[in-house]
Amino acid sequence: MSASDEPLVKGRRHFLASATTLAAAASVAPALAHARARQPATAEPVEAAVVPFFGEHQAGIATPQQSHVYFAAFDVATEKRDELIAMLKVWTAAAARLSQGQPVAPLSGDGSKEPVDSGEAQGLSPARLTLTFGFGPGLFAKDGQDRFGLGARRPAALVDLPRFNGDQLVAERTGGDLCIQACANDPQVAFHAVRQLSRLSYGAARLRWAQPGFLSSNRATHETPRNLMGFKDGTMNPDRANPKVMGDFVWAGAETPWMQGGSYLVARPIRIALEHWDRMKLAFQEQVVGRHKDTGAPLGKQGEFDALDLDANDADGNPVLPENSHVRLGAPELNDGAQILRRSYSYDNGLSFTAERWPPWRQAMEFDAGLMFLCFQGDPRQGFIKIFERMSKFDMMNQFVTHIGGGVFACPPGVQEGGYIGQALFAQA
Amino acid sequence: MSASDEPLVKGRRHFLASATTLAAAASVAPALAHARARQPATAEPVEAAVVPFFGEHQAGIATPQQSHVYFAAFDVATEKRDELIAMLKVWTAAAARLSQGQPVAPLSGDGSKEPVDSGEAQGLSPARLTLTFGFGPGLFAKDGQDRFGLGARRPAALVDLPRFNGDQLVAERTGGDLCIQACANDPQVAFHAVRQLSRLSYGAARLRWAQPGFLSSNRATHETPRNLMGFKDGTMNPDRANPKVMGDFVWAGAETPWMQGGSYLVARPIRIALEHWDRMKLAFQEQVVGRHKDTGAPLGKQGEFDALDLDANDADGNPVLPENSHVRLGAPELNDGAQILRRSYSYDNGLSFTAERWPPWRQAMEFDAGLMFLCFQGDPRQGFIKIFERMSKFDMMNQFVTHIGGGVFACPPGVQEGGYIGQALFAQA
DSSP, X not given: OOOOOOOHHHHHHHHHHHHHHHHHHHHXXXXXXXXXXXXXXXXXXXXXXXXXXXXXXXXXXXXXXXXXXXXXXEEEOOOOHHHHHHHHHHHHHXXXXXXXXXXXXXXXXXXXXXXXXXXXXXXXXXXXXXXXEEEOGGGTOBTTBOTTSOGGGXXXXXXXXXXXXXXXXXXXXXXXXXXXXXXXXXXXXHHHHHHHHHHHTTTTEEEEEEEEEEOOOOTTTTOOOBOTTSSBOOTTOOOTTOHHHHHHHTSOOTTSGGGTTOEEEEEEEEXXXXXXXXXXXXXXXXXXXTBOTTTOOBTTOSSTTSOOOTTOBOTTSOBSSOTTOHHHHHOGGGTTTOOXXXXXXXXXXXXXXXXXXXXXXXXXEEEEEEEEEEEEESOGGGTHHHHHHHHHHHOGGGGTEEEOOBEEEEXXXXXXXXXXXXXXXXHOO | OOOOOOOHHHHHHHXXXXXXXXXXXXXXXXXXXXXXXXXXXXXXXXXXXXXXXXXXXXXXXXXXXXXXXXXXXXXXXXXXXXXXXXXXXXXXXXXXXXXXXXXXXXXXXXXXXXXXXXXXXXXXXXXXXXXXXXXXXXXXXXXXXXXXSOGGGOOTTOOOOOOOTTOOOOGGGBOOSEEEEEEESSHHHHHHHHHHHHHHTTTTEEEEEEEEEEXXXXXTTTOOXXXXXXXXXXXXXXXXXXXXXXXXXXXXXXXXXXXXXXXXXXXXXXXXXXXXXXXXXXXXXXXXXXXXXTTOOBTTOSSTTSOOOTTOBOTXXXXXXXXXXXXXXXXXXXXXXXXXXXXXXXXXXXXXXXXXXXXXXXXXXXXXXXXXXXXXXXOGGGTHHHXXXXXXXXXXXXXXXXXXXXEEEEEOOOOOTTOOXXXXXXXXX
């Protein structure tokens, strides 16, 4: 991508004007939060549709998974530390309002100004919107330059991801100095939130790549959701409600003080060759995954939540769970106990022109769809990297999936009222 | 797009095998419909989540708008009339099952075969899925060839759309011999349906272009939904519940007997330059649309549903509703009474690299988002074409929107049990 520089002076002035407007709006936000929240007359109380923004941890990690995501990665455009901090303060104030179901500013008002809120979420439920912010490696050093005096504060756990076997990462969907994971039970609410945050950062940051996604579940039956391969996905996730498990695997520890209580996010859009997958026999699909398609039970078991029996052999002496099956390669027992909190969504970008070297052996329009893989962990070196290093080489599923982009981000701990996202990073530097 | 031919012999055999499997499955469908429907234990009865597939008109036209669409256009790959008819029969049986919340075939079964249903909708609600089928001009004649002996039966109303002012149609998102509009209150259910229908047509038809979309509304307050420009969209739609209005404007009449009770669909993906729009002042946005952003009321009025006053002038003698405002140009009074039933959705394909010749004057990643415009009418010559001919030249909104593809389709009347989609077209030929 070769982008001409945007007019930074104009951009900065615009950004600072927005910041002033928003600061004024934000100063009255806490007191009016409930009074102004959207969805005045619903069966569900507004409170039930609101996930608190402020807290020990950022929302959107331990939060039960919503039905939609809008994931966005940004490049920081400013080279001034104070402008970066100002933007994070603006984002914090806006995120707190958006999470309550409030517009960033009223839709009506001074007609001679650009509306501060674009308006498409007006009247909608807060939809359990969560906004989770992360810092990419480029915030600490980029092209050898330490733009913000943060180089020495880069956590050891925020490693550049190695090149994995089979990676086909394209620049337009890879990297980012910052990221926002917007999740909500309404795609319009998630998109609206990122759009407002992007607008408020004009001149200070710009969108680099983005991917919307969805994950449907039946709220009545609480079944584990299925991804586009048709299999249940997430059965073996760590228990979000268990603080010990979350502390052991998901929350960052004290080794990098400003990250304590935060988490590291690995985001990878993974294209699935659906037309190819759909031509595989049922028994083969189940061997690839290591589970039965209908029930989600491990091969050889009856119940979805039955433990994997990694030692079971069939009558011929072959393992019931094939050596290269997806669930076996991901099993904690075979990865030094590693676990990651997966919070993935399916994506569907319509069609794209694809040359298939497998059935159906053709060049044609095919589904541009797959999995927006999102996972949180206390240290990627003991999480995603450990698990995927081997999986990328041996997983039978690799015949059907391609990692096409992504990034790694340090998501700082939660924000307290009056503070801002990542404050400890800047306060201590 | 230059696509190599797919192996038709294999493809046809595959298709016919699928057809046989499905025919067997479909034969037992009606009796078991309710017993096998998904979502066994929800607050909402399954019946409330099912829109009947069979009926006088196709579902998905007069049906209250669902929250998601997956719109897909296909090219017919076979040149044999009997294979085209066989495919339409298979689609009919599958659509009836899918509308009931049933998989096309059970997920478990003979492991030595490809699963007939890909499975990702298993366990989900029927989600008010509707499947609306349409026939494009290419079904009647393509490249001067009348492949299926249907040329003489092409309705006069199924005109090729003229080239409108500002059209920037790209081949990869334009045309199609057939279309399916899948709407549901769940994106995974809508996608699943088109995926199954596409699989069942391997060798007989192939996907040409597709666009998913969403439209969020607050079910508790019943407010008119807002599109991504942040304005309420659909306020002046014809009343779906009024048979006289539907007969006058939406349903096709007797001039083409096989289309009587059907409707003509114009589909146009319309990109919106959101970053440009977001930089416009509120008063200017409202002049462009001709309505207030907050309330949706016409300029100069208080209530959203107040009638447009096309003759009102302000103190300076200028029209309160600007001459080139969107609502004025679309007003039936100024279009010989023309009305169309709009059933549009917002779309959001992430970002794309865009060179902006307006603010923000840059080349960069911008939102690849807009409106998947869908409208139904009894005759496009008296509907979309009449209205848009003038709008495409004068609408102030054109500065912000670009039509990038689309097509026109004859959607035949509804199917009776035992019949198939478009049966009258083939029966009479």
